Amino acid sequence: MKNIFLIGLPSSGKTTLGKQLARHVRYRFVDTDVLIVKEEGMPIPDIFAQKGEAYFREAEARILRAIRPDSKLVIATGGGMPCFHDNMDYIKANGLSVFLDVSPEQIVERILRHSTDDRPLYQKNDGQLLNNLREKYESRLGFYSQADFTLHGDNIHIRQLLDTIQ
């Protein structure tokens, strides 16, 4: 089986489901944000603040291209990754892709329930949070919907994910 890429907005469940999925299919789990933080030696908000978003997007594209088709990885991608630098084409060429289609409304609920300190684009104190996510959703849907599979809903279960890809 090929690599499995999980894509979608922040807090759509990519990391949680990705870890469960990796255990089930006996793949390694990686989170591209974590790889970038390691490589850069600083948290994502600092990368955005000190080096800018364009720099972050370059790093993202580079990390993605280090993944080979037979790496046997479950990959939780950063929310914006599929939408820059032809990354979606690379994702499609190097694995199965699953879009976790969770509504902006439900995501706001999730974000407000958990800390958002590591998510510079979606700060908890941002009154525009829902608008911001809706905008992102609208502008990114064209990329996300190119995924091989789409799972809808606010409470996607690992069983659904396994049934979808197997």
Ligand code: S3P
């Ligand atoms: C981003 C999402 C974040 C991270 C960065 C930018 C985005 O990843 O890559 O803060 O543009 O949506 P998560 O989706 O894992 O939160």
